[in-house]
Amino acid sequence: MTLYLKYRPQKISELDLKLVRERLEKMLDSGKDLPHAWLFSGSRGTGKTSAARILAKAINCKRDKRGKGDKGGNYEPCNECETCKSVTEGSAADVIEIDAASNRGIDEIRELRERVGLAPMQAKFKVYIIDEAHMLTNEAANALLKTLEEPPAHSIFILCTTEAEKLPETVRSRCAEVKFAKPSVEEIVEKLEKVAKAEGFKVQESGLKEIAKAARGSFRDAIKLLEQVILDGGDVGKVIDSTDPVEFLEMSTDIALKFVGDLVEKGVNLRGFVEKCVEVLREKLLETRDVSLITKIEGLERAYERMKTSAVVQLPLEIFVIENFNGGVIPTEAKAERRDLLSEPKAKVKEKERDSSTSLGMTNRGGDKLDQVISHWAEVMAKVKPMNHSVEALLRSTRPVDFDGRDLVLEAFYEFHKKQLESERCRVIVEQAVGEVMGGGGIVLKMQLSGSRLRQGSGEPKDDELVKAAEEIFR
Ligand SMILES: [Zn+2]
The missing domain is CATH 3.30.300.180 (DnaA, N-terminal domain)
Structure with a gap:
């Protein structure tokens, strides 16, 4: 099992984002009726799906004397009863996860309206966790909206999305939104410390900080990197290099040129660095469809090609910087x-x-x-x-x-x-x-x-x- 899965939070108090943790604690501890529709929004790797599962367990946990939460109320899942265990394992009949990005997801939403009237089989509530909810087709979103307008008393919907603004306003306005802000470097370091300690592995705080920075706001990426560092015998420098293409691409011309010079000094493989830059821009292009990125990608591809034969290896990259960066x-x-x-x-x-x-x-x-x-x-x-x-x-x-x-x-x-x-x-x-x-x-x-x-x-x-x-x- 990967460390990310192994150390996935299983209780509200284990949630990594402080604001999310406090919000859920407050809502669960209030004893008021919980919303039937939730929207968990925020960037990738911030723990939305983990939180959705924990919420599903907290709502359905069978144990009379449930886990005491940090707030004092008995709202934490016990993680021991049949229901809790089956959710953790992903086999719970009443907790249904739908990936809206897949074809199957679309069919599932279509069927949802018919199925949604059915009572839960074992648990108190049927919980529908809809991942990548912004990917729903119009048809599917409409079907979902009709359901949200009159949710059956025994159903709870948790929509997870990295792009809440792409959801129809009609759907969004019917949900209680919980924002998963990108974690700070400190929050990621905290999580890494927990994992490293539990694994009996010592990494210096400065090393953890480097990992946290490289993970760019994703707990998932951070733990993956830590795992790599552990496998590599603890050499952070080997796994993480200080050449962050994201930072580089946002530099002004003069700083970027100096940066390229520094890379050469350090003996960094420049073509490898260009590959990383292209990968980052490609990700951004696919995400935003921002055509202005195409010039940059093509410029980098050209530099990449020319670097093979250039008498001065960094010159093509420097020309790219001068042509494309502001300053x-x-x-x-x-x-x-x-x-x-x-x-x-x-x-x-x-x-x-x-x-x-x-x-x-x-x-x-x-x-x-x-x-x-x-x-x-x-x-x-x-x-x-x-x-x-x-x-x-x-x-x-x-x-x-x-x-x-x-x-x-x-x-x-x-x-x-x-x-x-x-x-x-x-x-x-x-x-x-x-x-x-x-x-x-x-x-x-x-x-x-x-x-x-x-x-x-x-x-x-x-x-x-x-x-x-x-x-x-x-x-
Ligand atoms: Zn339980």
């Missing part, structure tokens, strides 16, 4: 680092860091006006793009280093880019766009080559890298 201008620091990663052996990075930090001083020369143009740089790029796509691509590989309201100095990293942008055709476009965005004409574009590269003769990029960069830009 406009890449701050000088990230860009300096990126430049290092792009063209130079690692041994030189240290030396270059010192070098580029001196050139950073130039950034302040233009003061406020430069800051303004930097903060509006994304707008400038957006203006240039419809005018000329390749000029926009060229601009991506430059950064503004000085601006006094008239003269704008852009730094290029390659002579080739500098020359292109200095041509009349490109210059006019950039000057016009900057003028429009900054609210004034008469802009004069001046290009300069990255200082550090000039000073360090050996730092010239190899020809094949230049060709590659050009190909990427003018593809």
Whole structure:
């Protein structure tokens, strides 16, 4: 048996989410009539189905002297009587679980209206647990609604769903909704501690925290990961790597570029990382049908393919980041680092860091006006793009280093880019766009080559890298 099943909560007091636990305790302890229709809503792995079964047991438990709850009332299931046991085993005749996502589920709902009039066989109430309730077809939802409008006295419905907003409002409004909020890292750690302790296994709290974070709000995933760690002899680092694609995909351009650089430093398998990113986006795409994700997925697929042959393994991923992430201008620091990663052996990075930090001083020369143009740089790029796509691509590989309201100095990293942008055709476009965005004409574009590269003769990029960069830009 998997640890998740082994340590599935069996009583109200064992429910992992504090708010859910307290809500159910309160309702059960009040002694009032319980609702005939419940809606358990919340993301996957938060314990909705487990809670539904516990509720079914609590309602139907046969034992006279039932388990005393934390609130004092005798509302906990005993987990020993026939009814409790059969629910735990999933064999209870009067607790019916329907998976609304399956074809069978649709048939079952259709039949439900006829069957629902029948009295329970052994238990006090017939409990219908409907999983993935948002997947009900209109027809099935209507059938269910008719039943909910006049529920037979001996029936209880528990609808579980990850997407309550997709349920018809008419159905939703007839249910007592219990929200299963995503657990905090602390709540997951608490659960992991319980499981690890019961298994006689010691994991450091920092390790549990890492597992909890990687589980992204799912108790189920967290326990699966813990199980993997236990099987692997306790090495958390081996099972969980710190490369969370979800976090990465939400980063701004500059942070993402730095992150990619860090991955390379750490020796992480970049193609494996891209695979994880694609998987996450695919999940999201199937869930939301958000077409804007398709560009990103295709971009990643392209990067994945190119990484096989790229001279600089991370370059395709970096290009993907620049093309797809938000953030406009890449701050000088990230860009300096990126430049290092792009063209130079690692041994030189240290030396270059010192070098580029001196050139950073130039950034302040233009003061406020430069800051303004930097903060509006994304707008400038957006203006240039419809005018000329390749000029926009060229601009991506430059950064503004000085601006006094008239003269704008852009730094290029390659002579080739500098020359292109200095041509009349490109210059006019950039000057016009900057003028429009900054609210004034008469802009004069001046290009300069990255200082550090000039000073360090050996730092010239190899020809094949230049060709590659050009190909990427003018593809
Ligand atoms: Zn019982």
